Each structure stands twice: as C-alpha cells, then as structure tokens.
Amino acid sequence: MTRLATAAILLAATLTLGACSAAPTPTAEAPTQAPTATIQIAGLSCPLCASNADKSLRRLDGVFDARTNLTTGEVQLWLNPAASPPPTALTDAVLDAGFTVTRGVENQPPPTIAAEPQALTPGEQP
Amino acid sequence: MRRHPIAGLLILASGLLGPAPATAQQATDMPAAVQPGKGLWAVRQIARHTRYDTGNLNPDFGDVTQTDYETVLAYGFARDWVAMAHLPLTHTTSDTGDDAGLRDITLMFQHRFWRRDTGPINTARLVAMGGAQLPSGDELFSSESVDPFVGLAYTQVDGRHGLNASVLFQHNPKATARQLRFGDAGADGLRTDASYLYRLRPAAYTADTTWSSYLQAQVLTRYETNGDFEALLAPGFLYEARDWAAEITVQLPVIQRVDHRAQTQVAVTFGLRLLF
Numbered sequence: 001m002t003r004l005a006t007a008a009i010l011l012a013a014t015l016t017l018g019a020c021s022a023a024p025t026p027t028a029e030a031p032t033q034a035p036t037a038t039i040q041i042a043g044l045s046c047p048l049c050a051s052n053a054d055k056s057l058r059r060l061d062g063v064f065d066a067r068t069n070l071t072t073g074e075v076q077l078w079l080n081p082a083a084s085p086p087p088t089a090l091t092d093a094v095l096d097a098g099f100t101v102t103r104g105v106e107n108q109p110p111p112t113i114a115a116e117p118q119a120l121t122p123g124e125q126p
Numbered sequence: 127m128r129r130h131p132i133a134g135l136l137i138l139a140s141g142l143l144g145p146a147p148a149t150a151q152q153a154t155d156m157p158a159a160v161q162p163g164k165g166l167w168a169v170r171q172i173a174r175h176t177r178y179d180t181g182n183l184n185p186d187f188g189d190v191t192q193t194d195y196e197t198v199l200a201y202g203f204a205r206d207w208v209a210m211a212h213l214p215l216t217h218t219t220s221d222t223g224d225d226a227g228l229r230d231i232t233l234m235f236q237h238r239f240w241r242r243d244t245g246p247i248n249t250a251r252l253v254a255m256g257g258a259q260l261p262s263g264d265e266l267f268s269s270e271s272v273d274p275f276v277g278l279a280y281t282q283v284d285g286r287h288g289l290n291a292s293v294l295f296q297h298n299p300k301a302t303a304r305q306l307r308f309g310d311a312g313a314d315g316l317r318t319d320a321s322y323l324y325r326l327r328p329a330a331y332t333a334d335t336t337w338s339s340y341l342q343a344q345v346l347t348r349y350e351t352n353g354d355f356e357a358l359l360a361p362g363f364l365y366e367a368r369d370w371a372a373e374i375t376v377q378l379p380v381i382q383r384v385d386h387r388a389q390t391q392v393a394v395t396f397g398l399r400l401l402f
Contacts, residue, residue: 043243045160045283046151047338048366051401052163059165070331073246096205097163100243 035067035076037084040103041094042073056097060085073102084108151283153344154375154397155360156319157292159251159281161208161236162200167402170198174395176377178306178388180220190220190388192306194229206238210257216267218304227267230259234275247331250282255294271300273309277317288323288340305387313352313386320345323364340364346377356390357381373397 044050050068053075057066062085064078077090087105094101152158154172162168174194180187196214203209212232218225234257243249259273277294294317301312309315321344328335344360362375377393 042246043241043249044247045249046366047336047368048371048401049151051368052166055166056163069333070247070335071333096165098238
C-alpha cells in the first residue's frame, strides 16, 4: 500500500513537471523595444536566483517580459500599455520571489483610456 | 539479484523526470537558506555513488557500493514558505549480490524567517526546517518508522563569496536492515554542515550575465547518540544558468569514529536543478 502511494506521488510529480515544462516561456532573444518600466531590487545572489524574480513578474497579467540586470539589480519590464498591472502587484511579485524592493516601479505607462464609442450614422462602416 | 518490483518502475519514472531542479548559490550536499519563490517549482535530481567499508562491523564483510537517485521537489506555497518532498531510489552492490529499492521518503517544510539584502547581489538569509522521513515500506531500505527532524540553515552571499551553514537534528527510533548511512543504526543524529563557494566566473556580473560557475568546499559532520562520529570534506564545482544548474562533488572522510554502521570511503555526487 505504501509503495502504491509512493508510485502515485511520483507519477503526480511527473505529470506536474510535465505541465510546468509545457508552460509558455518568454522569447530567448531580448525584446527589440525599449522596456516600459523598471524596478530596483536587492539580494539577487546569482543568475538562477534572479530567475525567481523574472518568473514571478512574468506570471502577472499585463507583463510581457521581465529581465533582471545582476550588476545593478534593475529589472526591466515590458508591460502591456492597455492593461499593465498596478505597481503594488509588481512589488508584491518581487517580494513573493524572496527579494527586497529598493526602488519602486518607475516609468510605468499610464493606463490607456478607451475612447468613447461614437455613434455611427446609418450605412457608415465602423 | 534481488530487485523490488516497484523499483524498476520508480527508476524509470525518475529517468522520465529528467534533470531535477533547484535554486540559488547552494552547496550540493547540505541544506541552504534558498528556496523557490511563491508559486514556483524547483526540481532537483541527485545521483550519488558511495562506497562503504563494512569491515568495522564484521571483518568478513566486504565493500558495499550504493547508488542513490534522489528527486527533490520544492514548491513555494507562500511568500516565505516552501514544501519539499524527497523521493530516494537506491541500488546497492555487495558480495551477496545486488539490491534495489526505495529508501524512506522525506516530507518537509522550510520557512525563511529572516532576510537581509544589502545590495543587488549581496544577501543573508535564515530558514527553519522541519519534517519527517516516512517509511517507504521497503523492508531492506526503510527504517519502518517515522523519523522527525528539525533544523536551521544560513546562507550569505557577498560578491564572489558564498557561505552556508546548517544544523539538523533527527530522531531515529528504529534501525534499518542494513546499517550503511548516517541514521541507519537507529540512533538519533546531529548533522552540522558548512560550506564556502567562490564564484570563478564571471569575475563581475554584467547586464548580459546569464551564467556563473563556482568552486565549493564543504565540511560535513555527522554525530550520532550511539557515539559514532564522521567528518567529511567535500570539494566540488557548481555551474548555474538562469533556469538550471549542474554540480559535482566528492566526499572524502577526514575523521571517522564509526562502530555501528559502515564507514564511508568515498562518495561522488552529480546534481541537476531546474527552476520552473
């Protein structure tokens, strides 16, 4: 019975990892456009550790990509200008990853205000 | 050759898991105050080949070699909390033949209760850990008892230098069928470990840094309440990329006063870590 439970645990782990591996990943190449916001963090330790911060930020809705500079601790963010997450969500993501925010979000684009739809005259194409 | 029916399946499943994950500037053979962030998985696959001398238990016994394939899963379920599971498959070769099976499974929690980040790279962290080794049901490799443990681990990174220190106490109420490893003799055990890691390359991080390599030196001590004491020196190498790391160490005994279990002659560890 115990062995059966162990096998079940291992199988579940295998499936979980498979699911994790299938998760979308950001492009390996650096984004061609300039970052739209930055945040400064501390305690990165190493490239693998810094990846914790990048992955936590990328999981947020409205974050296209996040890249940490190990020299400066600055994280460059590529945000969706139409639906960027609030600054508190970005800092929370850094804290969740286990790091300290030393400078809050800067240069974040203001949310785009959708234009009021205009009434169309009969026969006019939108 | 005696092989448990489920062992083959587990070894196969372990192979399918592929490289196992891990995190941070962490020495290979000891706990460290590093863990995946909230909502992130880390998997680590360790293969350790150990040669034991059992002549101290019975002069007629020969050497025993043991190869462990351990999968470690860690999940950050809260900001400073991680749940971890260790699934250890094992294979031994001795004069009496080969055996394969499943050692006791470890379930544990780790809580980072102190952190001081002093620069982009520099940090110091403390974690408390607690859990238990649960019986696997394998009569040859399981102690068939619940073995609880508690411990602390400290990690500090200062530029190219990394330090780790840990202490862990484990209650071992029952012995296993074979007394090879620390804790197998059924005596409570205290592990105190320390390590130093030196970042070889790059000498300084740049905006484009995506990897780093380290030399590591570990001192591992094992004290058991039956009087057994062992200290091992374990030099090694660690390579870290953004999403994975690879490591190798060699454990060599420097002090051995062990009368209730086999003496470690040498252990070679290969590790792979993945961060999801």
